[in-house]
Structure formats: structure tokens, C-alpha cells
Amino acid sequence: MARPRKFDEQQVLDTARERFWSGGYAATRMEDIAEATGLGKGSLYGAFGGKQELFHRVFDDYCGSVVDAVSRQLRGNDEDAYARLSAHVYAVAAATAADTAHRGCLLAKGAAELAEHDETVAKRARAAIEALQALLEGDIAACQRNGDIAADADPGKLAALVLAVLRGIEALGKAGASEETLTDIAGTALAVLPRPAR
Amino acid sequence: MARPRKFDEQQVLDTARERFWSGGYAATRMEDIAEATGLGKGSLYGAFGGKQELFHRVFDDYCGSVVDAVSRQLRGNDEDAYARLSAHVYAVAAATAADTAHRGCLLAKGAAELAEHDETVAKRARAAIEALQALLEGDIAACQRNGDIAADADPGKLAALVLAVLRGIEALGKAGASEETLTDIAGTALAVLPRPAR
DNA sequence: ACCGTTATGGACGAACGAGTCAAGAATGGG
DNA sequence: CCCATTCTTGACTCGTTCGTCCATAACGGT
Numbered sequence: 001m002a003r004p005r006k007f008d009e010q011q012v013l014d015t016a017r018e019r020f021w022s023g024g025y026a027a028t029r030m031e032d033i034a035e036a037t038g039l040g041k042g043s044l045y046g047a048f049g050g051k052q053e054l055f056h057r058v059f060d061d062y063c064g065s066v067v068d069a070v071s072r073q074l075r076g077n078d079e080d081a082y083a084r085l086s087a088h089v090y091a092v093a094a095a096t097a098a099d100t101a102h103r104g105c106l107l108a109k110g111a112a113e114l115a116e117h118d119e120t121v122a123k124r125a126r127a128a129i130e131a132l133q134a135l136l137e138g139d140i141a142a143c144q145r146n147g148d149i150a151a152d153a154d155p156g157k158l159a160a161l162v163l164a165v166l167r168g169i170e171a172l173g174k175a176g177a178s179e180e181t182l183t184d185i186a187g188t189a190l191a192v193l194p195r196p197a198r
Numbered sequence: 199m200a201r202p203r204k205f206d207e208q209q210v211l212d213t214a215r216e217r218f219w220s221g222g223y224a225a226t227r228m229e230d231i232a233e234a235t236g237l238g239k240g241s242l243y244g245a246f247g248g249k250q251e252l253f254h255r256v257f258d259d260y261c262g263s264v265v266d267a268v269s270r271q272l273r274g275n276d277e278d279a280y281a282r283l284s285a286h287v288y289a290v291a292a293a294t295a296a297d298t299a300h301r302g303c304l305l306a307k308g309a310a311e312l313a314e315h316d317e318t319v320a321k322r323a324r325a326a327i328e329a330l331q332a333l334l335e336g337d338i339a340a341c342q343r344n345g346d347i348a349a350d351a352d353p354g355k356l357a358a359l360v361l362a363v364l365r366g367i368e369a370l371g372k373a374g375a376s377e378e379t380l381t382d383i384a385g386t387a388l389a390v391l392p393r394p395a396r
Numbered sequence: 397a398c399c400g401t402t403a404t405g406g407a408c409g410a411a412c413g414a415g416t417c418a419a420g421a422a423t424g425g426g
Numbered sequence: 427c428c429c430a431t432t433c434t435t436g437a438c439t440c441g442t443t444c445g446t447c448c449a450t451a452a453c454g455g456t
Contacts, residue, residue: 002432003422024311026224029413040435045415047433102314111373112310113222116300126374154386160379161386164366171365172358175309176324181358188352188359192390200402201452227443238405243445245403 009047012037017058021106025055025113055110056120062106063128070132074139081142082149085162086190088139092166093186097179104174108167133163150194158193165189207245210235215256219304223253223311253308254318260304261326268330272337279340280347283360284388286337290364291384295377302372306365331361348392356391363387 015037019028030051034041048054073088096104103109107128115122137159143149149158169182213235217226228249232239246252271286294302301307305326313320335357341347347356367380 001424001430003434005433006422022314024222024224026222030415031413041415042417042436043434051414102320104310108369109310112302112307115372115374116220122300122374129370129373129375157382157386160370160375160383161363161390164370164383164387165359165362166366167369168362168364168366171306171369172327172362174313175305175327176313176320177327184355185358185362188355189362192359192392194390199400199454201404201454203403204452205403228445229443232405238403239445240406240447241404249444 005047007037007039007043007047012039012044012047013058013061016054017062017106020055020058021103021109022101024109030054052118055114056124059106059110059121059124062110063124066105066107067128067131067135070135074135076142078142078146081139081146085136085139085143089162089166089186089190090183093169093182094179096170096173097182099173102174102176104170108170129163133159136162147196150196153194162189162193203245205235205237205241210237210242210245211256211259214252215260215304218253218256219301219307220299222307228252250316253312254322257304257308257319258322260308261322264303264305265326265329265333268333272333274340276340276344279337279344283334283337283341287360287364287384287388288381291367291380292377294368294371295380297371300372300374302368306368327361331357334360345394348394351392360387360391 012033016033019033019036022028023032030041030044033039033054034044037044044054048057070088073091074084076084107125110121111125115125133156137155140149140155140158140162144151144153144155149155165185169185172185173182210231214231217231217234220226221230228239228242231237231252232242235242242252246255268286271289272282274282305323308319309323313323331354335353338347338353338356338360342349342351342353363383367383370383371380
């Protein structure tokens, strides 16, 4: 009936994510994205509506994929819960250190730039953070059931602390901290978590 | 000999800081700053050179004042070192929660937006972070001398952890965490620091 | 009082970027 | 084979913003 699209929507979102991530929202031009995707500006506007809407799509997409990835890393049986937590914390440190461009996490970067003035972005960021907190809390509770973390500790508070440490690691990474520093932070954070009296 | 300036340079920097802080670098217009300060654009350019240079001045200024403020909060005798540390951590949580505009810390916001592409900003942010870490380390070492923190812990690593928690608190605050959550994180972080065996 | 020097402020130039539009192209059903 | 429909392309408009320029104003030394 009608002419079909020549491009893959998800691919365009990925490319746009790359641009927004590296340049920030305000500094990224729609024409950059058009060139990077090979699309004309008309197609871009036709398919996504405008710069802000495109960013919202990209941001939603990114938040979803982050939560998904963490969910895959943290879900599982009680026996391995502590190992998964430890692996996750070290993985964030390693990923941050490996990010030589210091672009950090688009979630943090986008929220920093736009949350104050864009309710949609703020809401989305909040939802993602809450989801991450819930995932951590679930894993920590599993650790407690398995006797790897003190049973009398509040898993919600520990999860909030771990989440803060993880976000802090990313912030410090963006500020140029060394891989050693970041790994140390990860190790120290895990080390100070309350172990059960035995 | 020559006509003197009608404005106070520091006041202009403060106003500009406000604008950059609230809007970010890219989204703040030089004319905004001109209007906010009551200056003409010619004066602004004459005194500071350009947008980038003005931002560098503002950023330097801000980093310096943050480090100064923390320095005043953390320096002192060994007896009160732990009290100072505790007060500082809670103060950051409270300040972040009180920041209803969720603008966070200009250090973090500026670094997030520009560090990747502006070496000067990146360097300055790194220096400020290192200074903060050193201040924390000094205070923690004092806590250890006074028997408030386990003497066998590595003060540098604990300082890095606390710094990460502090930066994380700000990041979570920007993402919309409640005051209760932030205060809990502060309390939990202090609670898990290793106390000396007695 | 004069004059060289520096500050002021607003008009101006030039570039840039978001979003629009119209003409043409690709598709599948009739 | 034709047509309605949707996609594509890139030139165009229009507002915006950085930075400049210049006529004018305010100083202090001589």
C-alpha cells in the first residue's frame, strides 16, 4: 500500500543514543544524527517528531536496557546471591574505569543536564533508580537468607547504600579517578557490609 | 588614568555561576548572564573573553569554594574528628535533599556535561576530587588516632569509599530520591565504617 | 582643564540549528 | 498497469546566539 521504511527504528535509536551520550542533549544537532544514520532530516522528524521526543525515546530505551542488564546480573538463587552482588559491584567499577571517554552513564548524564527542566526525563530517571534499588534489595535479602549478610540489617538501607556507592563510582570515574581507586572503592564497600555474627 | 569598572567581578562570577548551574553550559546564553548582571555584552566579553573562558572562571571559582568549605568542615583536632565526619556526611545529605531544584553540584554537573570534551574542566574537576579525598583521608586518619575508627583500616580506601557515597548521594538526589532515603544512606554509610575492636 | 586610557551598552553581522515543505520514489492492492 | 499512500531528500525559513564594533562615558595624571 505505502512505501515501507528503509531504516530500522532501533538502529536509529542506538545511533542517536551514541550522539546524545557523547555530546549531551543541547550540544547534539539533529543534523549530526541525520548524518550518522544516513537519514534525511525529514525522515527523522517524520518518524520521531522532534529533538525532544527523540531524546525521550532514546532515554527510555537506555533506562530500560540498564535495568534489564542489572536484572539479569542480580537475579538467581540464594546460594549465589553474594557472588552476584560482588560481581556486579566490581563490574560497575571495571566498566567505569574502562570508559576512557569518561562519558559515564547516559542515565546520570541525561538526568544531570535535563532533569531539572524536563519532567519526563526526571520521572523516567526516578523510575529507573527505584528499579535498580529494588533489584539490589532483592539480592541483598537473598544474601541474608543465605547467611552472607547480617540478618538484622535493613536490606533496603543496605541496598540504598550500595546504590549510592555505585553511582558514586561512576561520578568519580567521570572526574578521572584511576581504575585502581575505583576497584578499591568496590572492594571496600563490599568489605564493610555487615557479615553475620558466627 | 582609565575609567574604572562599575561592576564587581566576583559578583558577576556568582551570577554567572547561578545561570550555568541552573541551565547547564550549552543552554545558558551569554545574554542571559548579561541581563542577570545588568552588564552589556561588550563589558562581559571585555572582562572575561568569551563564554568558554567565563565558564572556566566560574568552574574554577566553584571548585575552590567547595574545597574550601569542606576543608573548614573537616579540619580540627583529633577528638572531634569523627563528629566532624559524621556532621559532614549528614550535611551533604541534607543539602542535597534541600536542593529541590535537583541541580546537584555544579562540579558534577559541569564535569558531566563538559569533561569529555574540555580538558581544562576535566583537569580542574580531577584536582577538586583529589583535594576532597585528601581532606576526608586526613579526617579519617584523625578518627583512627582517636580510636573512633579501626586502626588497621586503610584510611585512603575508607576516604575513597566515603567520597563515593557522598557523590552517590548527590547523584541520587538529582534523580529524585527522598530526604529520608538520603539521610538513611548517610547514616548507613557511617554505621558500616569499621569501629575499633574494644 | 585636557587627554590618553579603559569601561559601557546596544546595535550589528554572521553563522548555526530546529523544524517545514514540496517534489519525487517505492510499495501493494485493485 | 495505475493509483493511493507513505517514505525520502534536501533546500528553505525563521528564530536564535556568539562575538564584534563603535560611539560615548568615566576616570586620573599632568
